[in-house]
Amino acid sequence: MELQEDNRGAYPTLIQIAPLQPYLCSVPDDLPQEKEYLRSHIFPQLDTLCQTRGTCFRALDLQWSDGEMGAEEEGEGHDHHSVHNHRPVSSQRLKVSLDLISCSPFFLCLLGHRYGQWRSEGSPPLPASGARYEGPSDVERNLHLASKSGYPWVLQGRNQTCSLTELEIAQAVRVKDPRGALFFYFRDYSFQEGEGEAPDERQRALLLKVWTSQTEYERRRMRELKTWIVDRCLPVRFFRNVEELGDLVKRDWSCIIEQLYRLDAQSEHSGQFSFEGNSGEPEKSILLLCGPRGCGKTSLVAWWLQVFCKKNLGLLVIPHFPGLSLSTTDVRTMLRQCISLLRQAHYGLQAEWSERVEERVEPRPICQVVQDFLVASALGPCVLVLDGLDQLTGTLGLSAQQVKELQWLPDALPTWCKLIVTATSTDLPYKSLTCRKDVQVLNCPSLSDAVTRQNVLLRHLALPCKEVPGPMLQSIMGKKLGLLPMFLAILGNDLREEEEEEELMEEYLEVDSIPELWAKVIKRWINDYSWASETRPKRRKRVPPPTAPKTELRGWVWDTLCLIHLSYSGLRAEEVPSLLEEFGYHGAWRVLPLNWALFRSAAGPWVQERPGGQLTFTHQSLSQAVELLLWSE
Structure with a gap:
């Protein structure tokens, strides 16, 4: 032609234009008014601007707090949030955050006076990522799980004593994409009373209380972190109130939208x-x-x-x-x-x-x-x-x-x-x-070259530093379905747990078709991340034996997949929680933002937002598998 x-x-x-999805980074429970102002006032305005260009603005915001961590650890009613391999959700926060940062070239960071959760410098070194570890500290469990999930650098040297927020910032700088953007917004706590703006006495008292409760070590580490960011010539903005922050964020990200989605590009x-x-x-x-x-x-x-x-x-x-x-x-x-x-x-x-x-x-x-x-x-x-x-x-x-x-x-x-x-x-x-x-x-040409097929598998690995054992690689390449890139991509994205990967691959390699493989992956998602609204979840075994009963298609993960599949014109991510509440997932059974982020991290490239913000399956084979499972019920 x-x-x-x-x-x-x-x-x-x-x-189609990909949505603009910056990761929102901040210390939990710090700057709550500023973050709420961005969510309710600024982000909707940026979304409206994106919609005029055929896309949408969606900040990747876990909305996690230290209070929720404590509630999860202590409260009996939140036991269902620990379904994933018996791990509490709070111990997976760092791993999920690093996953989201790795997937998005855009990063928006708010820093106030708090440094976040950290290990003191006098703490003994943590064991290597390959060893089993169940430390008493929530920070230690986060570090160990992140290291085990493809981020071993978090246990190297001084990183063991960094706060979780500082590790998120380090990851954003490590994977910085020239096509993306990083912006840092520092809270300026100096009171300029001579400029006609008197400080709020309640704010002054609150800041005084926080500063007096901080240790000298925490204040020093926060100063060092901000100095480290400035020394790398990263874009830094200073604000004194929520209005100034809103103006700065709106100006910076409006420029990014203008550069990425130009109206005159078509002419x-x-x-x-x-x-x-x-x-x-x-x-x-x-x-x-x-x-x-x-x-x-x-x-x-x-x-x-x-x-x-x-x-x-x-x-x-x-x-x-x-x-x-x-x-x-x-x-x-x-x-x-x-x-x-x-x-x-x-x-x-x-x-x-x-x-x-x-x-x-x-x-x-x-x-x-x-x-x-x-x-x-x-x-x-x-x-x-x-x-x-x-x-x-x-x-x-x-x-x-x-x-x-x-x-x-x-x-x-x-x-x-x-x-x-x-x-x-x-x-x-x-x-x-x-x-x-x-x-x-x-x-369409088939992938007959073994080296090319291995590269396809390795490129789709969910864990950045993952190495596939030689015998397992040979078993995958020897499978007839191993000639299909889709089969290799699904396997690569689902290799996440070292303890169960061998048994898991044996189960996956028994399938004879892509829909059959998807059915097993979906059931694994249900077992790992879901719970039903009316009954407490059951502790699951790593891989059920051949004589075990079939996994029930129930729980909020399965309900969400069905909602996405059956929605006629699409379903936005922010609509999912309200619909799940209608299904009974409220109170003790509520799906927290981090629960949702865990599932989205596992679903990886298969569940994404369209330019309009609607959730969709990125491959037709997943939609077909959900349809077949629905009919099988």
């Missing part, structure tokens, strides 16, 4: 493109990328989208990924979205009115919707990308069989409209497409 430039105007490239290239074949023959309109499930079709399409859209900013590209939510599987909804975007690209935003009117009237016959799509696709050059053709289901006027037979697809597409689709060779849509004369078939 050769692209030739034409000068008829520019159309926007419609590519940098005014080129238009037409398609011509190399040999003068008529070029085929549809490219079919086929291969078995999990072979990497989605990754290949996503990579192509990024490269193609950067090189051809003037060409309209509309990607659609069926199976990520219920609304994406409806062919009528997909066609209407394409029609709306095509009309907007040609006529401007005023074309939106037709969509709004259509939602309020009786649905039009599917044949008319197809005709409207055909007319809209002829307005100008465009590329439509449909990843997962077999995921489309029946709609009003067409049965599922008719949809898979592609009775909704026009017999011939306009000359300037190109369609790229992916499907598996065993599905009905593949057979229907290969009967057409305007389809070019491209088989």
Whole structure:
């Protein structure tokens, strides 16, 4: 396919933009008013600004406090928060924080006068990460678990006596990405009474009480930490009240949003493109990328989208990924979205009115919707990308069989409209497409090279410093499913516990399909992180024996997966806690922010936010596995 430039105007490239998710770092129970002001006033304004650019702003905020740690350790009612391998949630706070910082190139840190929890310099050295350790201190358990979970540097030298907050800052500096941003905001406690602003007496008394309760060691370590940050020329801002903090955060992160999501980026290239074949023959309109499930079709399409859209900013590209939510599987909804975007690209935003009117009237016959799509696709050059053709289901006027037979697809597409689709060779849509004369078939190459497959597995390891034993690596590579990148990615992300990894791999390598593997992973998530609302959780064994009863599909993790799968237009992360409360997870059974963060850390790349902030499964195979488990109940 050769692209030739034409000068008829520019159309926007419609590519999904990742949400802006800075990690919010602070000492627990310090600066509570400042953090609440950011959550209630500033972050919503930044989110509104992001929405005008097709994305969202979501601060990664654990909202943890020292009081909750103590309540968890002492209170009987919070025993359900210790379900993960018998560990209290408080001992996993540092590990989860470092995971989130590693995943996000954006970091927002608030520092006041408190240093946080730490071990004194006179404490004996902690044992190596490979040894078993159950120390009496919550900080020691956090350090040991973080070291065991892929961050061994936290036990090296002076790091053992750093506060948990300082270790979070160190991790942010260690993994600093040039494409990201780090901002530090220091509370200025000096009272400038001569400037007309009298200090609040209650605030003065509170600060005096805190400062007198601090040790000289704590004050010194806090001074050293702030000096260390300044000496590295990291962006530091000083504020005296919540209003100043809000102005500084809003200004800094508005600039980041302007740089990342520029409104004028779409008009940098005014080129238009037409398609011509190399040999003068008529070029085929549809490219079919086929291969078995999990072979990497989605990754290949996503990579192509990024490269193609950067090189051809003037060409309209509309990607659609069926199976990520219920609304994406409806062919009528997909066609209407394409029609709306095509009309907007040609006529401007005023074309939106037709969509709004259509939602309020009786649905039009599917044949008319197809005709409207055909007319809209002829307005100008465009590329439509449909990843997962077999995921489309029946709609009003067409049965599922008719949809898979592609009775909704026009017999011939306009000359300037190109369609790229992916499907598996065993599905009905593949057979229907290969009967057409305007389809070019491209088989997705398989990973036959053992070194390449090992690199795929190692790249998806959840633990940064993890080493896979040689015998285990050979067993994985010798498996027939080991030829599929999806299989390797799932295994790599789920290798987290050294004590149980050998037995776990034996169980995982017994599966014969990707959905069967997902079923075992989902049940592991339920066992490790979940509890039911009406009964106390049961202590689980590492790996149940073959004769053990099947894991029950119940608990808040399973309920959350079902909510994400069944939500028609998507579900935001902040909506999950309120829905879980409706299901009975309140009071002693409430899901704390750190419980949610533990699950999100385990789910890793498979449960993410879309540009609009809605939670979604990033691969169709996970959605299919949840669907199969729902039907099995």
